[in-house]
Amino acid sequence: MNYKMIGRFLSQILMIESVFMLPALIISLCYGEMVAVNSFLLTLAIGLAFAGALYGICHRAGRIFGAREGLVCVGLSWIFMSLLGALPFVFSGAIPRYMDAFFETVSGFTTTGASILSDVESLPRGLLYWRSFTHWVGGMGVLVFLLAISSGSGKEGFTMHLLRAESPGPDVGKLVPKMRQTALILYVIYIVLTVINVIFLLLGGMPALDAVCTAFGTAGTGGFGVYNDSLTSCSPYIQNVTTVFMFLFGVNFSCYYLLLLKQFRAVFKDEELRLYFAIVIAAIVAIAINIYDLYGNLSDTIRHSAFQVSSIMTTTGYTTADYDKWPAFSKGILMMLMIVGACAGSTGGGIKVARVMLLFKSLKRSVGQILSPKKVQVVRNNDRPVSEGVLSNTNAYLAAYLLIVVISYLLISLDGQSIGTNLSAVLCCFNNIGPGMEAVGPTCNFGFMSDLSKLVLSVDMLAGRLEIFPILVLLSRRAWKRK
């Protein structure tokens, strides 16, 4: 185990996070929120001191860096990031209890959007900005950001382990030969899409800071709103813009790169994208038919149905309507969408459309195997054979997914809430959505839960964002042993 190299990465991550706090600090200064300014300054001092000390200890690290180090490094980075990111909330007194602030920050970085705050609008503007910004950084991943800006990574290929551990999807690869270039391309696409989103929101008459925060929540598929009722009271234009952009951020980013390369055919033929489209359209239509009686006119029905489907499927978690009051069939569909999640290689969470597709394909193969045992079959994706390694990883992922859902559900149940509340709380945290059903529904929050439940859900959120294994290995004794 290369502890020093991990320590070096950690210190770099914390330094980057400290730099990321500066805009929030400036916003607080502009609005004259002295309490928030002081809390940011204090956090910066702590963060930089800790990162500096860690760097001092670890800057002479060995070069051996394997898959195990990659996983542990990513898992630890996200935990430390959240620990530091929670401090401004505590110091400013906006969220007095550290456990609550930690939950809120994990929810931010993992792009979940589950909140313990009931009155968001009363937060200082700087803190509100920081809260939404955690979504934006967490969406693409802060280690990917580190890879994009660090030049020293060019000589070794071990950074592949970091990309694989932080980026979602069953089969993560680079877009171009150089890691730094790959990370840069991803971030440029991400930034450009976010800026376009902000412009559209500004055109709809949204105040600048609100538009930026909302766009951050959309881009990272997070879901922290700037208003107490999420987007319910916003104009239909803003709701529709957000619907479209949530959908766009749920698409695999390599598709955008292919578009830039003018390979339209490859994008059009992409099986995952097609399935993603099909699921979204089918869910919108089914829910629209089911809730038509509630709204009575077609445009409102479609708008709310499309918004909720796009929001839940991409695991964003913005709401325009209290879907908890919708018929059971619609709620059932939303629950299914929660589990499926967005495309691999997007900023969204969930099992990922690509994995669901692979699972169904291998199920089909197994059925075929039973019917004609001697037939040799290969699972294909986009006309290329999928390796058995990827398939067995996908199966293992599903098993780990179910295991975590079951254990978390049991632990949450100790709080004594209803089955619907507990299950949806686990699912919406683990899949990084945010609001669930019943007591944790769109109009409610997670503030009432016990500390144990909040801790369990925080771990679930991290496990969901990092696709389980980086968090799971932290619990394994073998990961910490010296080789």
Add this chain to the structure above:
Amino acid sequence: MDIIIAGGGKVGMTMARQLAAAGHNLTIVDQNPQVVDEAVQRYDALGICGNCASREVLDRAAIAEAELVIAATNADEVNLLCCLTAHGMNPNVHTIARIRNPEYADQVMTMHDTFPLSLTVNPEKQAAMEIERLLKFPGFLRRDSFAKGRTQIVELRVDNQSKLAGVALMELSNIVKCRVLVCAVVRSGEAIAPSGTFVLKEGDRIFVTAPTDDLASLLKNLGIITRRVRSVLICGGGRVSYYLAKLLAKNKMTVTLLEKNAARCQELAELLPHANIINGDCSNHHTLEEQGLGDCDAVVTLTGLDETNMVISLYAESRGVPQIITKLSRPENAALADNMALGSLINPRELCSNTIVRYVRAMENQVGAAVSVHSIAEGHAEAVEFMVDDTTRNLGVPLKSMKLKPNVLLVSITHGAQTQIPNGDSYFEAGDTVVVVTSGGRVLNQINDIFA
């Protein structure tokens, strides 16, 4: 530069390491998914699994944008077909193929015309030629020639009887009675760029720059007795041995070649009429003694196993063989061998990748590009030869007022037929050839890169 490396074997991986470090965009193609995965994890490169000679795979490797294809799979035919296909898909691409089957060795030149090949490399033949050079000029562990053979960088080992042990570098000229410059010292596996006050110790290996004419006096004054090599014992009957035996026979040396495999012996006996081919196990001391290990002038260990080569060389050293050459295929083993008396070390794959890196640098920068690149001190340092032309900065400026980058040492200036080891008053002008030694991973592409 966008480079496709076909084949992730020893040469392919060495290339990947060097070219990735130089900042090129690499795509590695191999048929074995494990090899591809390994390559991607070790080097910053894109991996593609498939047959490198197929259009579909080359298309996925973005051949249209590539500037160079290096075909180094284990089959010469596949390498040729790969270059041929690549050239068909992108006529501007440069192609390098590894052709190492001895049966093709003689037709390589005609292949250049028939097939669109920019360069062919043959690591084994190159290694054999290098060994031949060492045997023809014994006394040094290694010898690299620059400036059309006028400047040499030679490697010497400071052993317990050496006059050099305990000597500071600035007193060196008094002992060897000619102007030489120590440009790198390897001490217990670490390369050091020494200053004048650096004191040599027993076990050091030093890299000395000297004009070729001074080599004989260097040897004489160091008390290294050189004897013409007349009989050579070669252990192992691989491709390098074949090429070497052929070259040595031309030099009228007596060659005894030991090989374990009877069928291979038969083959070699047919191919090499002038060599004594012995079917026997060369790791067996009795067999070695039987073939006259104690009396021969040089032993060259060329079996497929580094371990075997090291052990035989140590045994030969203990029996007092004057010159020993050891082949080590894994460069990391060379660091271990530092404190052992293994004689000269030869690494075919390093020689081969030096050739390719030189070609890549020349492609990158046509003007002022390095004429030749030699990696010395186990790859920790590089000796680079440049031509000085009108575009070179600091023409005619004495060295003492020139500002060079750290870790860069100007070791020789050749003006016409005159080679000098530079001092503070030396300067260079257009038309000169200079040799520069650089360490610490710095890459010099053109001569102006040496100035700070």
